[in-house]
Amino acid sequence: MRNDDHQPPPNARRKALKCMAWAGGGLVWSLVGGVPRSLLLGDAQAATAAGTFHFAQISDNHFGFNKDANPDVVSSAKECVTRINGLPSSPAFVLHTGDITHLSKPAEFDLAQQVLGGLRAPVFYTPGEHDVLDETPGANYRKAFPQKTMGDGWYSFDAGGAHFIALINVLDFATSGLGALGAAQLEWLVSDVKGLSSSTPIVIFTHIPMWSVYPQWGWGTGDAPQAFATLKRFGSITVLNGHIHQVIQKVEGHVSFHTAMSTAYPQPKPGEGPAPSPLKLPADKLRTALGVRAIDIVAGKGQLVVVNDPLELS
Amino acid sequence: MTRLALILGVALTGALLTPLALAEDGGATVTIHNYAYEPPVITIPKGGKVTWINKDDTPHTVVATDKQFRSPAIDTGDSFSRTYNEVGTFGYVCGLHPQMKGSVVVTPEVTAAPSY
Numbered sequence: 532m533r534n535d536d537h538q539p540p541p542n543a544r545r546k547a548l549k550c551m552a553w554a555g556g557g558l559v560w561s562l563v564g565g566v567p568r569s570l571l572l573g574d575a576q577a578a579t580a581a582g583t584f585h586f587a588q589i590s591d592n593h594f595g596f597n598k599d600a601n602p603d604v605v606s607s608a609k610e611c612v613t614r615i616n617g618l619p620s621s622p623a624f625v626l627h628t629g630d631i632t633h634l635s636k637p638a639e640f641d642l643a644q645q646v647l648g649g650l651r652a653p654v655f656y657t658p659g660e661h662d663v664l665d666e667t668p669g670a671n672y673r674k675a676f677p678q679k680t681m682g683d684g685w686y687s688f689d690a691g692g693a694h695f696i697a698l699i700n701v702l703d704f705a706t707s708g709l710g711a712l713g714a715a716q717l718e719w720l721v722s723d724v725k726g727l728s729s730s731t732p733i734v735i736f737t738h739i740p741m742w743s744v745y746p747q748w749g750w751g752t753g754d755a756p757q758a759f760a761t762l763k764r765f766g767s768i769t770v771l772n773g774h775i776h777q778v779i780q781k782v783e784g785h786v787s788f789h790t791a792m793s794t795a796y797p798q799p800k801p802g803e804g805p806a807p808s809p810l811k812l813p814a815d816k817l818r819t820a821l822g823v824r825a826i827d828i829v830a831g832k833g834q835l836v837v838v839n840d841p842l843e844l845s
Numbered sequence: 846m847t848r849l850a851l852i853l854g855v856a857l858t859g860a861l862l863t864p865l866a867l868a869e870d871g872g873a874t875v876t877i878h879n880y881a882y883e884p885p886v887i888t889i890p891k892g893g894k895v896t897w898i899n900k901d902d903t904p905h906t907v908v909a910t911d912k913q914f915r916s917p918a919i920d921t922g923d924s925f926s927r928t929y930n931e932v933g934t935f936g937y938v939c940g941l942h943p944q945m946k947g948s949v950v951v952t953p954e955v956t957a958a959p960s961y
Contacts, residue, residue: 598902598921634904634918660941664906664918705908705915705940749943806880806942808903 583836584691587615587622587652588736588824590773591793593661594642595633600796600809601817605646610842611794611823612649618825618840622652623690628773628791629659629701629738631672636665640675658684659738659774660701668702685716687723691828693732693835696723700739700752710739710752710774717757724762732767732828732835739774742781742788745801750775759786769826769835775807777820778839789837792822818843872896872926875947877905877919880939882947889929891954896926905945910936 592608601607615625627647632639647654656676663669669684680686680697687696698720700710712720724733735741741758743751762768768786776793777800796809797820812820822841829836872894876883878901889895897907899919907916907925916925918941929935929951939945 634920664940666917705906705938705943706910706912708938708943747944808880 583620583827583829584693585618585620585622585825585827586691587618587625588628588771588791588826589615589625589647589650589654589794590628590791591630591659591776591795592643592646593630593633593793593795594646595636595639596795596809598809600811601821604795605642607818607821607842608646608794609649611821612646614840614842615823615825616649616651620825620827622825624652625650625654626695626697626736626771627654627656628736628771629657630661630773630793631656631659631676633661634664635662635671637671637675640671644675655688655695655697655736657697657699657737658701660704663701682715682719683713685719692830693734693828694724694727695734695736696720698735698737698758700737700741700755704739704749707753709746709749710737710741710755712752712754712758717754717761720758720761724765727765729764730766732769733762733765734769734771734826734835736771738772740772740779740788740790741770742783744775744779744790747802748807750801750807762786767835769837771824771826771837775801776810780837787835787837789824791824792820792839792841794821794823797821816845819845874898877901877945880905880942880945882945885947886950887947888950888952890952891932892928892930893951894926894928895949896924898922898924904941906940907937908940910938915940 589611593604594608596604615622631643656678658669658672662672665671678686683702684699685697687694689695698712698716700712703711703713739752740750741752741755745751766785770786770788771791773791773793775790776796776798777790778792779790781788797812798807799810819841822839825838825840827836828834873887873889875887875895875897877897877899880901882897887895897916897919899905899921902921904918904920906918907927909915914927919925929949932951932953934948934950936946936948
């Protein structure tokens with residue numbers, strides 16, 4: 532049963548907790564009369580309700596990583612691929628939010644092609660800073676995963692009644708100290724959304740968070756406010772990203788931000804410890820920190836259901 | 846006894862050659878450890894070479910602040926070298942962890958001391 536009027540039934544909390552046990556933490560973002568609200572996902576069936584459009588997100592595979600935090604990133608990535616293929620509602624596509632590889636090496640991209648090639652749904656990619664370390668930044672990435680893009684690799688498409696925008700914010704990461712979109716991409720964004728109705732749900736996917744999670748570690752995008760100024764007339768904006776290897780979610784006005792788990796290894800909480808080093812968890816805990824994400828767009832309601840799906844519940 | 850002498854000889858030769866080799870090309874070494882460049886500021890003469898050695902468990906890079914060059918990923922145990930032919934102060938950061946910063950100060954070439 533779907534909680535259409537957003538009034539929690541008496542046993543909503545119990546149901547919500549049950550659902551969280553199933554999903555690892557899901558939230559429904561909705562717009563009611565222009566006011567954004569969030570509810571704990573009260574009914575596991577919501578994700579499979581009729582009239583919804585389903586897609587998935589995978590992030591931060593770091594093919595090539597082999598240190599203690601996860602000596603076998605290939606197996607965990609394969610497991611995540613299996614997890615997406617086995618979702619109760621087949622996703623229309625998968626969004627990849629970057630750091631496919633660890634060092635941008637051709638052999639790492641080859642491995643990525645083999646493993647991610649196992650996804651049944653088509654995949655839309657945006658690179659992470661680990662994917663653009665080669666001599667011509669991103670050349671190996673573009674060769675391995677050719678896509679029809681604009682400028683330095685940004686693009687958009689329409690699906691499920693929403694407008695999807697792939698942004699690149701890793702090309703000037705070093706010298707700006709934060710994720711950066713750059714003037715050309717920001718200019719393109721203005722023209723890209725020009726003809727859209729303000730009620731069109733916008734889904735941005737990119738690598739580095741579009742809000743200041745922890746700028747001291749480069750966990751933010753310096754010129755993101757300019758992008759959101761362009762998008763301010765839209766009633767529903769969902770930002771999906773990777774980079775920080777953990778789930779952090781936040782709502783600011785009409786924008787909801789969701790950083791994703793890695794399939795490779797976790798990282799410390801923002802500012803916890805001296806540096807964002809790979810976090811070595813006890814062997815039996817690693818799978819609770821790795822996973823993928825399923826997202827549903829509820830037709831005609833401007834609602835996105837975002838469900839994080841770890842490989843194992845904690 | 847002969848064996849010990851041989852070992853000592855090899856060890857001594859190694860100890861003597863290493864600093865000499867570095868001194869000859871005006872080279873200097875920056876160690877990357879615990880997400881930091883050590884030393885963060887290094888001074889070399891014009892034409893000198895800087896070698897960065899990564900002793901962290903994580904890859905790092907060296908990207909010039911003025912965008913004149915960028916190293917490939919320097920993985921654990923790997924190194925990267927760059928020769929500086931212009932005098933000045935040149936900042937750099939890590940392309941993966943831009944909170945890591947360092948700089949290279951290049952001084953005018955040392956000329957031979959005048960002889961009387």
